[in-house]
Amino acid sequence: MYQVIINHENNDIVIGDITAKDISKRLLSGKINKERNAVGNFEFDIPLDNIGYNYLNPMKTQIRVLNTFTNKNVFEGRILKQSNLLENEGKVYKTFKAEDKLGYLIDSVQVYGEYNSINEAITALLNTHNLCVEDWKKIYIGEITLKVDAEEKIVLNYKDSLENIKDLISSYGGEVNIRTEKNINYFDYKDIIGEYTETEIKLGVNLKKFEEDIDPTQCYSRVMPVGAKLKTTDSEGKEVDSEERITIASINNNSLYIEDEELIKKIGYVTKILEYDDEEDKDALKQNAIEFLKTQKLSISNNITALDLSILGLKYDAFTLGNFYKLDVPFFNVDYYVRVVKETIDINNPHTSSLTFGDKVVDIKDYQLESKKQVTNYEQIKLEVENTAKKVEKINKSVTTNTKKVEILEGDLSGYVKKTTYNNFVNTINENFNKVNNEIKNIKERLTKLEGGTTT
Template structure:
């Protein structure tokens, strides 16, 4: 399914074949995350064509998905690591980084910038392109992010790489997500509001969900905010940008430079922090902006680590799992039934169906946080109550089943001994046991019946198997069924007194024994 190729100048070499019996890497793992540089870790033995041909930073490497005909990784070789096991077998390990890493190969220059986010991205990419080889060039793509005034006021630093400056000055201040896009051989860098889209393919228990773990990170919460605005020029001619003070809200906030959220302080205590708005020059506007920020603050970051089967690869799902896409995740035991977004994915090219996914960056408000805690507590109590009730019902049901089995044994003994005078009493006792069993069954929750396409009391896959079983009928004097026809003939020779229908009795016994 995957074809791995290395490129040295004009020479291309296949080091991993998509064919089952073809050339293989020992291991190959692709890791992707939103706004992170992709990575590819691989290992191979001495007999692989890659041996002796990999040069750090110079050798390019591509991983092609032959099912979708898209490159899932494009980048370059980084550092090598070799090892030898106790059998003397040499294994060579290499780390590779994606094309976004090319932005680490250039430095920006010290510059005061005022303008739109798109103008800033254009400025930084043009300067990057002027410093690096042609194959590392980026063109400005779709820039969707902006500010309330569509204006930035920032200082670029010569101490930072282009990637670091984009991460700080664009992603950190304006927001957005990076995407590399290629058209007609040209590499574009997009800064989108969001990468990916919402999908309908579910990840659920008993379908494709293998394991799931949840983590909650409330460490970034700010309960006492200090808003900071534009720099205030110092009267000291020797002052630098770093030593200049910033606009605060003290003059319009009763002498206090900070804003409190009492409800958050009650929940988490005082957690101080500051936010800087370089384009704000008036204290009143800074106060309003700071108040809006802390009022809308999201307090906890939820993330999920999920191992799921990618059924798209075998045609059972309409969507595969791509970073940035959102999928319905359903796990009733953990109380999860919501649309969650994939922010990271790990793919083993030798076992592509086993996808390790990171779902997260889902922030919760204070009400959400407290509601989830209360919901979890209630869920535990509800589960305990359900378990106790079900245990009691199952105990009663088992007792009724034992009674029915006892009565069935009595009826069998009477038939065998031909003690027909006691047969009516035995049947009456059996009917009473059946009634008691029905009463016990009425106490069990009713679930929908399964169909070949939907789960119910059993999985849909088991329903398909069950439908394939042979249906047996009651025996006659001429055909075998649930008993042999010889046994049926013997039973018919018994002379029964009273209003007892042996065929009806036999039918009842068969139903009971097959339940």
């Protein structure tokens, strides 16, 4: 499943492998955390009897984590920090924290420079970086496709290289990534790094839990635009600003408000004041208000637990940070793409790994806020649930046997098994997916409630 590999004296050494019989290739724990536009990290505990115990040097040792099913590295970087631990029962081990290759940019500093484009600035930044570091930390310009309309020069300052990159992201947006091909590191800077995939997140397949939070509290059906403060004269005859502001009443049928009738029908009268401190043109104020109502967005946050079936050796694509996946939950009329914005991988217990999906932003008018009973899809979903339940009944007899195997895999360090045993298990896990039964039971209960019945 996952192998942890270090480079020691130009040789690759496996120091972590959940399927290895050899205890010298065993890590006590290991967890990878990755997030967009951030330096990813890998923290792990290594026991005294591990083959790599004395080969790990902060800032120097290169380390990677390989997914053996996809044959792709899910983490590449260097050892950063070390802690030595001795517990009262005599347990001796070390804890290490590694950072991914984006962290290499911390090791170099930039001089002040002004540039005409993002491409020119990144080229200069990487050239300076490469003059400051060892060969294995050098990074070369990759795909720079960020679209920037900068009227002024793009500036690099007297900071480390990563701080300069963060300043560029703060000013111009976009996403960055270090991509390694044939042992050469490339720096990519794009509007969005990721792609739309064919992998779906579906009930009864890889969707374990779904929660959709729709928050219309920051949406408004009526706005009052106000501009610059009106002038008045104080007791000494000096002109000063009053608290009264320019409004649109005189050009808007004596009304202070701009309203959206369609939104009023959906959310009622919800009013917001729009302040434009320097605006004295009433027509401009009115147009700003109209545009504000038109461009409002409704944020839909998702709390999704999705099972990455690729880690079990099944024929599903792995979830990848930044990629978009089709979310299909017909029971709630959910049919849209969600994006992985954060990923946590537990290399010893991959079943506990987690994914964080980003919020969906939609035009408020395109989303029906009223409660729906989902009558259209109800009968079809009910039939699918009943058919799936029949299949579940047929496999229940074999679940007990496989549950014992799961307990072995999910156990503590004594749970390491032979690779052949493990592979035999993952080849049958798709047919004996013991989570399905509980999911079906939950859905049937909800269906019963919709029919007006009760559950026991």
